[in-house]
Every structure is written in structure tokens, then in C-alpha cells.
Amino acid sequence: MPRGGSLSRASIIDWARELYEDLDFTGVRAWLQESPDRKAVGYLPVYVPRELIHACGMLPVGIHGAGDQMEIIKGDAFYQSYICHLPRSVVELGQSGKLDMLSGVLFPSTCDVIRNLSGMWKMLYPDQYVRYIDVPQVSDVEIGSEFWAGELRRLVKDLGELSGTAPDDDDLRASIGIYNEVRTAVRELYRVRNERPWDIPTEELYLLMRAGEVIPPEQFLTRVREYLQAVEAEPNRVRDNSRVVMIGSFCEQPPLGLIKTIERAGCYVVDDDLMIGNRFLASDVSLEGDPVDQLARAFVTDAVSTSVVYEPDPNGKKEHVKAQVEAASADGVIFAAASFCDPALLDRPMLRDGAEQHGIPCIAFKYSENSGQFQQFREQAGTFSDSIKLWGGE
């Protein structure tokens, strides 16, 4: 990655792509080698409080499987055919020694597969710190915040012992502040893409966000600023595409080829839930008062609406689709979920009802992180885009 001067869009994306494709986590290993005291802690989708890992001086590392880049041999011996692909590629990475630089791994309460993987990891890697992260599901602010603050305090204590650096309140505030900036930066990327989707193709946005999962947040912020500058300096040609929201891809990630296919087929993705963990808290966490309490309260009061957290409002699912489409000025919705993904697929009938009741055109398909054939997706997305242009929401 060249330093100094303004960087080209291509050089930034090439850098991000290299990180995305690097299943050996060379960048993480290089960061660790800079000092013998450094440690890295991995996490699975969807949401973990990365601030706490950072506050302990460790590098948070997103583990998003191996995509379509790795043949799964060992991982398949751990899972039946009817279980999604992500955990088998995570196990493959682990069994191939590609995650051996991690001192710990956090498994959030995304679904029962990731939950049970936490237990498997405990048995497979007894020397690693392994923690299941049970986020609060109750909407009562006091009860939920109290529980979650307790969980976060236990996590801070454990991570402090793991790193050898127990963070004080100022450390925690500083890390929360950094991640406030990260969320702001991601939201800015999403805002600009929404306004000018031709200028920020989702492929590029996605690669940047994936890079952000394996580098220090400070470096990510720099890259985002550079990328936005490059976007202004190198505008793209406007295409006659439809504007769609992509819903259901928050955990197992689609292959990059699928994201490209959707856009090339005539659909600008103007909002999505890809890797939604990096913007799970919808606004800044307050830096006043007790930092752990503030982080806990922010989750209970300000988490985005997703399939992995209970929706207390009976109309919440349906209204959320409408609100998301309206906010994004989108023409339609593509429900794109990983095969056998319980959260996305169990939610889909409710979300789809919401879209249809509000006259929002939608299509649905399933993918796997290692899907290799995109013809059917191209045809579906292309037809969808054409139909939106011809008939709109009728």
C-alpha cells in the first residue's frame, strides 16, 4: 500500500481485496509480530463489543469464514449436510492452523449453530480463551442494560487478564470513541453509496468493510477517508439501474461474485445488512459516565432491527422493511439469505409480508458462501430490475 499523497480508488480496493483474500491473516500476524506483547481476539458474526478487545490493547479480528476460496475437507467432518456453510469453513480455518495466532475467540448469540460452535471450540482449542456472548433479548431498558453491563464487565475482566492490561474507564472511553468514529465512517460510506451508488459500487464498499475486520480501527478510519477522497476524484458513470435493499446476509457472507452479479444485472444495492455487526449500534455511544454502562445501554436502546434480536413490536418487522426501503429511496428488496440460515429464513415470511403489504417489489434467493455459479442470480436480479423499471411497485 503506497503512502503519502492521494491514493487512487484502485489502489485502495486492491489493498482491501488482498486482505479479503488472505486466509492466512498475514496482516494480523504482521501486526502481532511488531511487539511480543500484542494479542489478537477473533469474533464471529453478528455483533460483539469490539471496543472491549481494543481497550485491552488487543486486535479484534472478524472471522467470516473462507468464502469460496477454500476447499472444505476437515470442516465437513464436523457438520451434517443441512447445516449452513459458515461454521464448516470456520472449523476448516481452525483445523488448518490459520487461526492459531488468535488468543481468544468470541461467539455471539447469533443462532444455535454459532452458539454450539462455541462449545466445540472449547473442546478443540482448550488453550484459547473462548466465550459465548449472550446479548440481552429483553426490551426493558433497565433489566436489559443491567444484564448486559454485567456480561460486558465479565468480558472486560477476562480480556484484561488475557492481554495482561486491565483497561480503566479512560481506556474504555477512548476505545468506545474510536468505534463511534468507525460506525460514523461506515454510515458515511453507506450514505454516499445511497446517494450515488454508481460512485461506490457495493463490491468496493464491501471489500473496504471486510478489510476493516482485520486491521486496527484507526487504520480503517484512515482508509475510509482516503477512499472517499478517491471517490470524489474519480467519479463513475451513472447507469440506469434499479435501486434495491439487500436483506438477510448479516451472518454467512455471500461470495463477492454474487454481490457483483446483482449490481451488474442492473440493481444498485443502496442499503444492505452485510456484516451488520460493524454498525449494530445505530448512533454514538455516550462518552459520559460509566463507559460499560453506556455501552450496555446503547445496545438495548439503539441496536438496529435484525433477525438475531427479539422484535418486541408486533408490527416491527413489517414496518422495518417499509422504513428501510423508504429511507434508502429504494425500488425493491432482494431477500438474500444463506442456505440453512435459521435467523434469516425464519424471518423472511414476516419481512416479505411487510414488503408485499406495502407494495414493495421483492425477490428472494438463497446462496452459500462458496456458491460458484451466478447465472441464476444474474437472471433473477436482471428480471427483477427490468420489472421494477417497467412496472414499479404495481
Place this chain on the structure above:
Amino acid sequence: MTKNAGKDRSMLIQKEMIAKHYERLESAPETGEPVVYTFVPGNLTELVRSFGALPLLPEINALQSGMRQKSGDYIAEAERAGHSEDVCTYVKCDIGMIKAGNISPTGTRLPKPDLLLLSYTGCYTFMKWFELLREEYDCPTVFFHVPYQGDGELEPEHREYMTRQLREQVIPALEKVTGRKYDEDRLREHLMMSAQAEDDLVAVLQSAKNRPSPIDAYFGAVYYVGPIFSSFRGTPEGVEYYKALREEVEERMAQGLGPITPVGPMTDEKYRLVVEGPPNWTSFREFWSMFAEEGANVVASTYTKVGGTYDYGFRHDPKDPIGTLADYCGGCYTNINLPGRVDMLVDYVREYQADGFVINSVKSCNSFSAGQLMMLREVEERTGVPGAFIESDLVDPRYFSAANIKNRLESYFQMIDARRVEASA
């Protein structure tokens, strides 16, 4: 005569209590009895009953629909309505049953819920299930979050989190829909009856430590746990049932008898097995017969612990009525982490002197199934007994391949035989 009359008695009691329960449910709109839908793991039956409300458990309806060959049509109905072929078939069976008129497996009409009590215990799908049911019924929903035993135990703070939810959210919701005030003395009475029944159930399950075992602790035991898992924990009928059942089993034990199976009384207990995972319900008798015909008897199972791990010592405690409900929920089998589940299987293999263990991996249930292949290897390694892995589903008849399962089981029993020969050589 005594033996048969004794056996018949518990079966008759169960049949009668279930029939009466469904009749009460059917007439609830007329009688005004409030109806609370909830789930088996982490069910708060005593609390619900203390408000004079009737519990209704969708999983029980789904499995009963499976046993009565109705689930296939219900699942198809749900899939036509847009539900994915990839997700839990209990959910789709339930949704399909509602769309088909909401007639219970016994033929009675099911009432709409006055309250959806979402006890979120050990299964992610529960959350979505009641979000989906909420779309069908215009009724309040109360959420009760039971933390998972990720580290193998729950902390005092987790207990406090649960008891706060019970006091500040669940109880007020029940008060509102039933119009009754919370009556702790009444709850204590129910809890006392629960503990009595739990003592008897544990005695029944642990009778399988005998040789021969007087019970089948999986196929047979799903009938035994039926009342305590569903609506009858903490009721006089439940106490009577478990007392009668225990007497019958003890009588069989005294006479050195094996269990009654679909192919007749088991007279030669050739293989003692532990089973992990729920059964297949659509071909339940056929599935059981595949074991019984070979003289394979299940002496312990984990599925019979999804509604409570009583054999590990837990009893509902009337002295701490809210705390004990929290403890109960936190300890249900699917709320235990994978290392804990492996420990339990290892314990069972050893304590029940099993010759092997079988994992029935069901497509529908990731809570059970994700990680079972690793459990298989761990338990084999730690106990030295061979394991078998078979695949089916809960209530989707498309996923029960009798020939495949039978072949696999036959090969498995041959392997146990071969090991015995090797060991005696």
C-alpha cells in the same frame, strides 16, 4: 393380571388427563379459562397454573401431529405460504395446522392464546416461532430470556436477571391477561406437587440402571415425560400419574421384566444403548421397532431431559418459588453447552453400563444437531464404546428413510457383536 392392570392404569390416567386437557382447551373460549402458549424447555407451568390459566405447548401439538401422520400436509401448507424448506419443521407444522383450521391432533379445536409466553430457553428458533405466531394471533407476548450456559454454569447475576424478568415482566403480563393477582402460596403448592412428581420420574428413569432395564428410556420414556413436560407438572393429576407409573415400573423391576415394545415384551436385552437427540415422530413405532427387533434397549437418553435435568438433582423448590423457576429454566438440556452435553452422555454410558450410544440427528433442530458429529467422536474417545450416527427429522416424513436407518443400525449392532467377540477372545 395385577401387572397388566398396573400398566394400564398409568396409561389410562395419561390418556384421560390429556383428553380432558384438550377438552378444557377447546371450551376455554366459553368457560373463560385463559390460555397461555409456551414451550417445553423452560416452561413455567406452575406459574401459569397458579393464575388459573391453561398451558398449551406448540411443540407437543407438532409432535402429536407427526405421530398421527398429519404433519406432512401441514408442512406443505406452510411451505406454500412461503416458509423455507430449510427451517424447523415443528414451526412449519404448527403454522400449517393453524392455517388448516387449528384442529388439535386429538380432533378438538384449539383456542387462540390469551398470552404468548416466550420462554427463550436453549433454542433460537423459539424466538422466531412466537414472532411468527404473533402474526397469526392478535394477543400480547411476553419475552423471558434465559441465559445460555456458555461457560458450563450460570452466574448469580444470570439468576437475578431471570428472577427480575419473572417478577417485573412475566408475572405482570399473567396478571393482566388473567385478571388475577399473583398468589405466591398457590405457586408454592404447585411447586410442591412438581417436586413429588419429579422424584417419581427420576426413580422411573433410573430404574434403567437395572439389568434388564424395566423401561426403554427413550422411546418408552417419551410417554413417561409427556405429562411433566407438557401441562401437568405441579398438578394433582401429574402427581397421581407419576406415582402410578413408578409403582408399575418397580413391579416390573421386581419381576425382572424388560420393557414393552411395539414388537412385544423385550425378553432378551441384547444391547444397552444411550441415545442423544429427539426421536423421529412420523415413523415413531417403526423407528422403535428397529431397535426392539434387535434386542436393543435404550437405558438413558438426553431428549428426555429437554424439559428438565431432574436426574442431576434439580427439584422445584417451594421455599424459593421464583428462584427455583429460574434455576429450572437454566438447567434444561438444550441450555447446556456442548462440553456439558458430552459429559452427560459419558456419565450415562458409564452409569447405565451401556454397550454403545446412538445419535439421532434431526434436520430440523440446530440446537441439538450442530456439533453432534464432534460429540460422537468425543464420547467414543472418552468411553471406548462405539457410537452410531443416524439422520432423520422431527415431523417431516420426507426425511425418514427407513431402509437407510435400518441398514445403519444393523451394521452398528454387528459391530458391537464383533467387539464383544474380540473382547472375549
